[in-house]
Amino acid sequence: MPVSSTHASSSESAVRLRHTLAALLLIAFPDVLSVCAENQAISAENDRVPNIVLILADDMGYSDLGCYGGEIQTPNLDRLAADGLRFSQFYNCALCGPSRAALMTGLHPHQVGIFQWTGLLNNRCVTLFELLKEAGYTTCAVGRLDMVTADNWHDPAMIQRYVDRFLGSTGHTGPGN
Structure with a gap:
């Protein structure tokens, strides 16, 4: 069965759209990774607990x-x-x-x-x-x-x-x- 020109053009459009989306994802992916890495670094910094040194001395005013x-x-x-x-x-x-x-x-x-x-x-x-x-x-x-x-x-x-x-x-x- 021959493929109609309308069906072929919509099929080609779908392929182009998928390729465009894939290209956009590849372009945007490093930025997404960068944002994730920044968020993890900020989270790790916020999760870091402070050191505590408590000094108690006898007979000190x-x-x-x-x-x-x-x-x-x-x-x-x-x-x-x-x-x-x-x-x-x-x-x-x-x-x-x-x-x-x-x-x-x-x-x-x-x-x-x-x-x-x-x-x-x-x-x-x-x-x-x-x-x-x-x-x-x-x-x-x-x-x-x-x-x-x-x-x-x-x-x-x-x-x-x-x-x-x-x-x-x-x-x-x-x-x-």
Whole structure:
């Protein structure tokens, strides 16, 4: 059966249209890839979590650091403070253990079960360490961890509840104190 000229022209038009669309796709494809790559780079940049360095020092007053108006020169800490987040209001206890417990839990020391230099956090509270671990952070504590007692300082599970890595002592009663 012969093909009519109308059918042939519409068939040719369809072929031309497909070729044109294919050419447009090939021309536009690198731009689409470029936009996708840019979006992925922006997304990766937004997904990047900040490093957190939290410093708690015993027997230091609010205005002892230069960044808080202190007379002592503390240029390295001042530089960290300038690029980071500074706390200006925090409940403080006269003892180090309860102060650490308050900072790590956001609760008053009596709510978490630490009343003395050392103590054991009750199981009803969640620590900043635990929240950071859940968010994908690797946690490390350096120095003293006053959230365990003399009876359980050597228990790895007790330490791992709080941090992935620990370099220091677990209070005033462990070895090395």
